Structures are given as C-alpha cells and as structure tokens.
Amino acid sequence: MDLRTFNNLDKKKQNRIFRAALREFSERGYAGASINRIVADLGIAKGSIFQYFGDKQGLFEFVFLKAVEIVKDHLKKVRDETTDLNFFTRIEILLVSGIAFLRKNSRIYSLYTKILYEGNLKFCSDLFTSIRRESFDFLSEMIRLAVSRGEVRPDLDIACATFYLDSLFDRFLQAYMLEHFGSHPGLYKAKDEDINTWVKGLVSLLRKGMEKGN
Numbered sequence: 001m002d003l004r005t006f007n008n009l010d011k012k013k014q015n016r017i018f019r020a021a022l023r024e025f026s027e028r029g030y031a032g033a034s035i036n037r038i039v040a041d042l043g044i045a046k047g048s049i050f051q052y053f054g055d056k057q058g059l060f061e062f063v064f065l066k067a068v069e070i071v072k073d074h075l076k077k078v079r080d081e082t083t084d085l086n087f088f089t090r091i092e093i094l095l096v097s098g099i100a101f102l103r104k105n106s107r108i109y110s111l112y113t114k115i116l117y118e119g120n121l122k123f124c125s126d127l128f129t130s131i132r133r134e135s136f137d138f139l140s141e142m143i144r145l146a147v148s149r150g151e152v153r154p155d156l157d158i159a160c161a162t163f164y165l166d167s168l169f170d171r172f173l174q175a176y177m178l179e180h181f182g183s184h185p186g187l188y189k190a191k192d193e194d195i196n197t198w199v200k201g202l203v204s205l206l207r208k209g210m211e212k213g214n
Helices: 011-032 035-042 046-053 056-081 087-104 106-118 122-149 158-177 192-210
Strands: none
Touching: 011 035, 011 056, 011 106, 035 046, 035 056, 046 056, 056 087, 056 106, 056 122, 087 106, 087 122, 087 158, 087 192, 106 158, 122 158, 158 192
16 A cells, blocks of 8 residues: 555644544444545545545455554553563463553454444455454464573473464453453453552463463
8 A cells, every 4th residue: 555645744743634533443343434424523524535545445445454553552562561471471461451551442343343243344354364363373382482581391382382372362451341251240441550450360260371380
C-alpha cells in the first residue's frame, strides 16, 4: 500500500484519522463500517480517504497494522525492561501489563475480536496468521532464554510450552475483556487486587509444570 500522501500529513492529523477509523471498525466490524461516518466525524472530504488509502480495505489494513504495531511496541518494551528477571516473574509482569494495556487501548482489542469473529474476511487471514506467528516467536524466545538460564526444565517441548502460554494469555485477556468469556465471575473487568491474585495463581501452576527441579 502506498501511504506517501498520508505520511505527508502532520502527525496530529494522521493520529485523528487513525483514531476515527479505529473507532468505526472496532464498533461495527469491517462489513458494517462506513467511510461516510468516518469522514463526517473527522470533518474532511470523503475523497481524502480514497486519496490516502485507495479504498475501504486499504484504510482497514492501515488501521489493523498500526494497531498491531502499538501492541508490538508494548510487548517489546516489557520484554526489554524485564530481560534480567526470572522467567516466571516476567510472565507475571506480562499478564498484569497486558490488562493495563487493554484498559488504555480497549478499542484495539475490540477491533481484534470484531474482525476475528466476523469470520468472512479472506484478506484478513494473512494478517491474523502473522499476529499468531509473532506471538509464538515472542514467547518461544522467552522460553528458550529461560532454558539456557536453567530457570525451567531443560526437557521442555518448546513448541508445546509456547502454545500453552499463548493460549493462557489469549484466554486470560478474553475473560477480562469479554463478559461472556468469563468462566469465573470475578475476572471480567476485575480490580487490580483480584487480577494480581489470578496472575499469581496462574504462574504458580506454571511453576509446578515448567520450573527446573519440579
């Protein structure tokens, strides 16, 4: 996608367009989203959107990829700030910081779930595959480092352990954000104290299965 015209805009205007489009797609999904509503919200000509992004799909791909970059920047920051910590402490911090991130960026998660469960967007399949692959690589790198440090069992199946952790993170965030996914009434939109209790319990179970010496 050629974004040169869009990139020539000042950062404030770029961000306004991103936020308006993110709001529309996260609330209505791809099929229900309207360029007319977006430009009305922004107070710009409809032709500007087509000039910047080509069409509705181009706008959506821009919004989706930018949202992914925001998530990746958050994860990289947490990863880099916790590199010297024990593996299980890092997992605790990732889980807690994940909740904090979603509280500040709930529309990004809403976008993800709307499109995921809309289920009829063939052009999105590569985007979702890329997200899952990056998540897998991120966690497997952490596990391999923990193995090399002697923090977890050396006989761990890295692929299985990564899949388990990835599923844990995904399900934990779903249960916090989506009421109908909450198998425990105390996790949906839980307060910090309850989140911390859940996180410590989950990491305690991980220790029993993964920690060296268990």
